[in-house]
Amino acid sequence: MSTNERHAASEPVSKSQPGHIAGRLILLTVIGAGSILYPSMALGGASPKGYEGFRLFAELTVFAAAAVMGYKAAMQFGESNRSRLSWMLISYGAALFFVADVGIYLPSAAGLLPGENWTLLVAVASITLSRILLAWALWRMVMVYRTSGLGFRLLSRDYLTMVAFGLLNLLTVFFGANSVRYQLSGSDADLIHWVLVICSPLPIGLVLCSILAVMIWRYSQQMGGGLVAKAWRSVLLYLVLLPVRTVLVGLGAYVFARSSHWAWLIGEVSFLGLALAVWALYLGASYQYQACTQDVIFEADQVDAGSTTDNGLSELTRVAS
Numbered sequence: 001m002s003t004n005e006r007h008a009a010s011e012p013v014s015k016s017q018p019g020h021i022a023g024r025l026i027l028l029t030v031i032g033a034g035s036i037l038y039p040s041m042a043l044g045g046a047s048p049k050g051y052e053g054f055r056l057f058a059e060l061t062v063f064a065a066a067a068v069m070g071y072k073a074a075m076q077f078g079e080s081n082r083s084r085l086s087w088m089l090i091s092y093g094a095a096l097f098f099v100a101d102v103g104i105y106l107p108s109a110a111g112l113l114p115g116e117n118w119t120l121l122v123a124v125a126s127i128t129l130s131r132i133l134l135a136w137a138l139w140r141m142v143m144v145y146r147t148s149g150l151g152f153r154l155l156s157r158d159y160l161t162m163v164a165f166g167l168l169n170l171l172t173v174f175f176g177a178n179s180v181r182y183q184l185s186g187s188d189a190d191l192i193h194w195v196l197v198i199c200s201p202l203p204i205g206l207v208l209c210s211i212l213a214v215m216i217w218r219y220s221q222q223m224g225g226g227l228v229a230k231a232w233r234s235v236l237l238y239l240v241l242l243p244v245r246t247v248l249v250g251l252g253a254y255v256f257a258r259s260s261h262w263a264w265l266i267g268e269v270s271f272l273g274l275a276l277a278v279w280a281l282y283l284g285a286s287y288q289y290q291a292c293t294q295d296v297i298f299e300a301d302q303v304d305a306g307s308t309t310d311n312g313l314s315e316l317t318r319v320a321s
Helices: 002-045 050-077 081-112 118-147 156-183 189-199 202-222 227-255 263-304 313-321
Strands: none
Touching: 002 050, 050 081, 050 263, 081 118, 118 189, 118 202, 118 227, 156 227, 156 313, 189 227, 202 227, 227 263
């Protein structure tokens, strides 16, 4: 490939960079503005439906952006590339959080009675499925790295991180169960039974995500860092922020009564924690998209120049970058 041909091939990529890179800061600015407007509306005398509706709109905006960015990252891989499905599953996970958020908010917005709170069932199913899909996505990526021929060695602190991470995620099951139990306090036994059945795979999915995320992070670090490592570090940050947010919200519910004037504080922590977590997912997909549209061209130049000779490493570059 000549220099002119490589320049022509890279020109469309450079034009596409500003959108997704600028989106990182724009989305973070939207989250920051929302975190200010939400308590301002609550303290300013707005109705609960008003400021909770605003929070829902802000969260859905972040979820939609993460889902679209994950899909765009997935589309950069060929149909036969094993990484394509991983990022597609991550995109589906963000979309499922969109569905779950609507399901959680809809009962109060529509004025449903506790016994009619079937939308919570949809929300719980969406959250559980998102964890299953994410565990599947991470497992596929671990297999991609493992079959690439790249050496792999976990450090002692990696095992400690897995344990701490897993315990933190399991703690969210306790707080999440208390929240669901409160919301279903007036519901019939059948609805509660189905919620428990649907939630049953959730602890396993959380533990698997805790282990696999650390493994992928170590793999990407051993590749030498770069955009792909940043992508998976962002996914790991997403997996850390979610349980931290759930624990903080759960603890806040014990401190502040739902009917107190400080209840908005729990909503603020809930919004900010969830929005930042999903922003980290957007960030990861954005880095992966950037790696696909920039680094592959650079690696192709290296291959043309004959500087890459190891077949396993070349395959890993094509698959993971």
